[in-house]
Amino acid sequence: MAKPKKYYLCQECGYKSVNWMGKCSNCGSWDSFEEVIEDKSNVKNNKYALEREEKEPQPITKISSVKRQRYQTNITELDRVLGGGIVSGSLILLGGAPGIGKSTLILQVASLFSQKYGKTLYLSGEESASQIKMRAERLNCMEENLNILDERDYMVLENHISKNKDYSLIVVDSIQTVHIPELDAAPGNLTQIKEVTNRLVKLAKTTEIPVVLIGHVTKEGELAGPRVLEHLVDTVLQFEGDNYHLYRMLRAKKNRFGSTNEIGVFEMKENGINEVANPSSFFINERSADVSGSIITPALEGSRVLLVEVQSLVTDAAFPSPQRLAKGVDYKRLSLLLAVLEKRLGANFKEHDVNLNITGGLTVEEPGLDLAIIAAVVSSYKDISLAKDLAVIGEVGLGGEVRAVGQVKKRINELKKLSFKKVIIPAANAKNIAFDPEIKIDAVKDIAEFVKIILN
Structure with a gap:
C-alpha cells in the first residue's frame, strides 16, 4: 500500500512546498501554508471525481457556432460594464469592500430578473432569510419569483438545481462561506473555494443558468482567496467606493464577453443603489x-x-x-x-x-x-x-x-x-x-x- 504523500499548500496562490515556510516565495503572503496529506489510494472511491467521457478533437471549421443569449438587467450602468447584459451560462464574480453595497446591488438585480425572466435563486451563506427579506422590503424588491435559500452547504444547492432547472439567475453570497462539508478543509480555504467554484462552472455551463458570485476583498483591495478563482470565472467585476462618498464605481477587471475598459457609476441612497444618469456633472x-x-x-x-x-x-x-x-x-x-x-x-x-x-x-x-x-x-x-x-x-x-x-x-x-x-x-x-x-x-x-x- 502506497504511503500517503505530505506537502504544504499556500492558501493564497496554491503554491506547493515539501517544507513549511513562513512566507510564500511565490506570492509573498505570510503564514499561508497548510499541511496537506494526499492519499492516492482513495482516488477511485472519491465521489467528487468528475466522470470522464472520450472525446475526439475536431477541426475548428466544423465546430457549430452557438450564439449565447444576453439578459439585460434594466440597470444601464451595469449592462454597459458587462458588455450588454448577463450572458447565459456565464459565471460572474463581484468583489468589493465590506459595506460597499455588493449584496444590495445584486439583490436588486435578482429582483429585476425575477420580474422579466422568471424565477431567481439567492443563496446566502452570510445572512438569514429573514434578514434578506428586511433588506428586500427596504429596497422594494419583494417579488414572488425571488427565492431565498440560507444555506452554506454547497451540495444542498446542487441537489436542488438538479431537480429545479427553471431558474433564470443564481446568486451565491458569498463564495468564501459556501463549502462542501465532506472535504477536509475549512470554509474559505483554498481547497474549498477551488472545488466549489469548479462545480459552479460546470453547473452554469450545463444548465445555461448564469451564476453571480459575491466575493470579499483584502485590505489591499484585491479579491480575497486564490488567484485561480479569477481565472475560473468568465467576468470579474470590482465595486469601488468608500463610506465618505455616496457614489460607487463598477469596473470590469476581466470580461470574456465584453470590454474591460467600461465603468459604471452608481449612487447609494436609502432605497438602494441607483445609477447616475450624468456622471460628469x-x-x-x-x-x-x-x-x-x-x-x-x-x-x-x-x-x-x-x-x-x-x-x-x-x-x-x-x-x-x-x-x-x-x-x-x-x-x-x-x-x-x-x-x-x-x-x-x-x-x-x-x-x-x-x-x-x-x-x-x-x-x-x-x-x-x-x-x-x-x-x-x-x-x-x-x-x-x-x-x-x-x-x-x-x-x-x-x-x-x-x-x-x-x-x-x-x-x-x-x-x-x-x-x-x-x-x-x-x-x-x-x-x-x-x-x-x-x-x-x-x-x-x-x-x-x-x-x-x-x-x-
Missing part, C-alpha cells in the same frame, strides 16, 4: 470658483467621457526632502511631469511639496490627463486661478511636446453639454476639428505655449 458640481490649482479635463473611461476635476496644492517644503503626494493618479506620473516642467520650463520644485488630487475619489490612468496635471500644478505654483469654463486635454512627452489623444470630438461634445466655452487640445488633434461657434478651441504643440495661454 455629478463629479464637478462642487468645484469652487477663483481658486488656484484647479482644472477640468474630459477623461475617457471605456466608451464614455467623464469630466473630472484635477486639483493641485504647491506649498513650501516642510522637510529637507520635498513631498510628492497624489490621490487618484500614480505619484510616479506626477514626479515625471514635474521633472518635465523643471527641465523644459526652468521651474523649481526642489523646495516645494506638491500635492495632487482627482476629486470624488476617482482613479484616472489615461495619458490624456497629463496636460490637466501640468495646468493644475502651474496654477497653484503661480497662485493664479484658471477660468471656470476652461478645460484641457493632452498627453505630455518627456521633451515637453503635447501629444495627440483619442476621441477628441467626443470629449469636446461632452464639454459643450455642460456649457464649457474654451478647451485646449494638442495641435495634432486640431487638424481634424472644424470651427465650432459654441466653444473656442486652442491648439498647442508644447507645454511652453500651453502655459502662456492658461496664465494669460
Whole structure:
C-alpha cells in the first residue's frame, strides 16, 4: 500500500512546498501554508471525481457556432460594464469592500430578473432569510419569483438545481462561506473555494443558468482567496467606493464577453443603489470658483467621457526632502511631469511639496490627463486661478511636446453639454476639428505655449 504523500499548500496562490515556510516565495503572503496529506489510494472511491467521457478533437471549421443569449438587467450602468447584459451560462464574480453595497446591488438585480425572466435563486451563506427579506422590503424588491435559500452547504444547492432547472439567475453570497462539508478543509480555504467554484462552472455551463458570485476583498483591495478563482470565472467585476462618498464605481477587471475598459457609476441612497444618469456633472458640481490649482479635463473611461476635476496644492517644503503626494493618479506620473516642467520650463520644485488630487475619489490612468496635471500644478505654483469654463486635454512627452489623444470630438461634445466655452487640445488633434461657434478651441504643440495661454 502506497504511503500517503505530505506537502504544504499556500492558501493564497496554491503554491506547493515539501517544507513549511513562513512566507510564500511565490506570492509573498505570510503564514499561508497548510499541511496537506494526499492519499492516492482513495482516488477511485472519491465521489467528487468528475466522470470522464472520450472525446475526439475536431477541426475548428466544423465546430457549430452557438450564439449565447444576453439578459439585460434594466440597470444601464451595469449592462454597459458587462458588455450588454448577463450572458447565459456565464459565471460572474463581484468583489468589493465590506459595506460597499455588493449584496444590495445584486439583490436588486435578482429582483429585476425575477420580474422579466422568471424565477431567481439567492443563496446566502452570510445572512438569514429573514434578514434578506428586511433588506428586500427596504429596497422594494419583494417579488414572488425571488427565492431565498440560507444555506452554506454547497451540495444542498446542487441537489436542488438538479431537480429545479427553471431558474433564470443564481446568486451565491458569498463564495468564501459556501463549502462542501465532506472535504477536509475549512470554509474559505483554498481547497474549498477551488472545488466549489469548479462545480459552479460546470453547473452554469450545463444548465445555461448564469451564476453571480459575491466575493470579499483584502485590505489591499484585491479579491480575497486564490488567484485561480479569477481565472475560473468568465467576468470579474470590482465595486469601488468608500463610506465618505455616496457614489460607487463598477469596473470590469476581466470580461470574456465584453470590454474591460467600461465603468459604471452608481449612487447609494436609502432605497438602494441607483445609477447616475450624468456622471460628469455629478463629479464637478462642487468645484469652487477663483481658486488656484484647479482644472477640468474630459477623461475617457471605456466608451464614455467623464469630466473630472484635477486639483493641485504647491506649498513650501516642510522637510529637507520635498513631498510628492497624489490621490487618484500614480505619484510616479506626477514626479515625471514635474521633472518635465523643471527641465523644459526652468521651474523649481526642489523646495516645494506638491500635492495632487482627482476629486470624488476617482482613479484616472489615461495619458490624456497629463496636460490637466501640468495646468493644475502651474496654477497653484503661480497662485493664479484658471477660468471656470476652461478645460484641457493632452498627453505630455518627456521633451515637453503635447501629444495627440483619442476621441477628441467626443470629449469636446461632452464639454459643450455642460456649457464649457474654451478647451485646449494638442495641435495634432486640431487638424481634424472644424470651427465650432459654441466653444473656442486652442491648439498647442508644447507645454511652453500651453502655459502662456492658461496664465494669460
